[in-house]
Amino acid sequence: MIWNETKECMSRDEIYNLQSARLVKLVKRVYHNVEFYRKKMQELGLEPGDITGLEDLNKLPFTTKEDLRDNYPFGLFAVPQSEIVRVHASSGTTGKATVVGYTRRDIENWQECVARVLAMAGIDRGDKVLVAYGYGLFTGGLGLHYGAENLGATVIPMSTGNTSKLATLLEDFNASAIACTPSYLLHIAEVLEEENKVENLTLKAAICGAEPWTDNMRREIEKRLNIKAFDIYGLSEIMGPGVAADCEYHQGLHVYEDHFIPEIIDPNTLEPCKDGEIGELVFTPITKEALPLLRYRTRDLTSINYEPCQCGRTLCRISRFKGRSDDMLIIRGVNVFPSQVETALLEIGETSAHYLMIVDRVNNMDVLEVQVEIEDRFFSDEIRELEKLTKKIAYKLKTALGLSVKVKLVEPRTLERSHGKAKRVIDLRKID
Ligand code: DLL
Numbered sequence: 001m002i003w004n005e006t007k008e009c010m011s012r013d014e015i016y017n018l019q020s021a022r023l024v025k026l027v028k029r030v031y032h033n034v035e036f037y038r039k040k041m042q043e044l045g046l047e048p049g050d051i052t053g054l055e056d057l058n059k060l061p062f063t064t065k066e067d068l069r070d071n072y073p074f075g076l077f078a079v080p081q082s083e084i085v086r087v088h089a090s091s092g093t094t095g096k097a098t099v100v101g102y103t104r105r106d107i108e109n110w111q112e113c114v115a116r117v118l119a120m121a122g123i124d125r126g127d128k129v130l131v132a133y134g135y136g137l138f139t140g141g142l143g144l145h146y147g148a149e150n151l152g153a154t155v156i157p158m159s160t161g162n163t164s165k166l167a168t169l170l171e172d173f174n175a176s177a178i179a180c181t182p183s184y185l186l187h188i189a190e191v192l193e194e195e196n197k198v199e200n201l202t203l204k205a206a207i208c209g210a211e212p213w214t215d216n217m218r219r220e221i222e223k224r225l226n227i228k229a230f231d232i233y234g235l236s237e238i239m240g241p242g243v244a245a246d247c248e249y250h251q252g253l254h255v256y257e258d259h260f261i262p263e264i265i266d267p268n269t270l271e272p273c274k275d276g277e278i279g280e281l282v283f284t285p286i287t288k289e290a291l292p293l294l295r296y297r298t299r300d301l302t303s304i305n306y307e308p309c310q311c312g313r314t315l316c317r318i319s320r321f322k323g324r325s326d327d328m329l330i331i332r333g334v335n336v337f338p339s340q341v342e343t344a345l346l347e348i349g350e351t352s353a354h355y356l357m358i359v360d361r362v363n364n365m366d367v368l369e370v371q372v373e374i375e376d377r378f379f380s381d382e383i384r385e386l387e388k389l390t391k392k393i394a395y396k397l398k399t400a401l402g403l404s405v406k407v408k409l410v411e412p413r414t415l416e417r418s419h420g421k422a423k424r425v426i427d428l429r430k431i432d
Helices: 012-033 035-043 056-061 065-071 104-120 139-151 163-171 184-195 215-225 338-348 382-399
Strands: 086-090 098-102 128-131 154-157 175-180 207-208 226-237 240-246 251-253 260-267 279-285 294-303 328-329 334-338 350-362 365-374 406-410 425-427
Touching: 012 056, 012 294, 056 260, 065 098, 086 139, 098 104, 098 128, 104 139, 104 226, 104 240, 128 139, 128 163, 128 425, 139 154, 139 175, 163 184, 163 279, 175 184, 184 207, 184 350, 207 215, 207 240, 207 260, 215 226, 215 260, 251 382, 328 365, 338 350, 338 382, 365 382
Parallel strands: 128 154, 128 175, 175 207, 207 226, 350 425, 365 406
Antiparallel strands: 086 098, 226 240, 240 251, 260 279, 279 294, 328 334, 350 365
């Protein structure tokens, strides 16, 4: 289902013209209302009139998370406090929280984007959507909540936490869709399986995001719960969930280009990448009123594709995320992403999708240990069988990563489950 045909199926020329017009207005807004941008543009010798369309985008300065932190909490807001109807914040692992704000119009646009994502996943009024992202300062819970309401679906605002109760409500309320992180959904699947509830469910779709996950993980979720799973992407600085999402063809995530201009740049040279080349995703949110950022560097690594999609949408697509530039591990000179480990493990098919990567430095040498949970059905007391499996995984990971890896098999359900974003890596080299 296409929720807003006039916005999702424009011609590429129409998209270009709309983005150009909105960019010109945005630049005026930030120049006149945000001191930080006025100064930045003046340093570059730029006046608002110098930006006449999309072709001038690369004259504008980049914005980073540090800029938001330096202006904590409200320094980059472009409207008076009285027009802000909501704030959210992301905690981050280091430093101060990043605070974001919304006007009423921003919230309306956000709801519409999330409603489009849900429609793309086949959800409609009449469906019951259980939201199991965290509610609160995190944008996941309320973002999905308002989007589903806007669509006209019934929201079950569960939040995270009590997985057993969640499983009961999925069954008792006949929920037809669930929205949560993919790692949490796998944990929910385990609980449903233990309680023999899977076949009683009327669930048909899951809207998963907020963390990187692979196509193999999607298929695993789809198989275990007998549903269709969709990828939803977003970040609080730009809006929250609903900046991009995939359709039933799963050939990349459609970006809502009427609200966000995407760019892919080389994170070292800051020059644009060619279409299809992996680089850092940069967004300029062209309709944001409260927190309009110029060329925000997401640190997320992906590539872009402007070819039309089989689903009929003309919106460009970004590929499933490889990871973040700051999640990339460099181990003995080799670049390693957790997503590579996940893909390899799920291809073997004898382990669960729960794993933990531990990097350490022993005798001046970096070592990577991957702890992998085996599934109940493959768990055996036969030491020989376990040794065979360990070797098989080590070989697979070595081929996939180009690096030898120490593999440690752990018993089912021993690695910590997360209800929000999963923690896949412990880098002991950084903890002194
Ligand atoms: O995670 C917003 C969100 C909520 C998205 C619910 C989807 C669903 P932040 O906490 O600001 O916002 O974190 C944003 O999470 O820069 C990515 O690194 C990562 N991320 C979000 N969605 C995906 C995804 C929310 N589908 C950061 N695939 C982003 C990979 C994702 N990474």
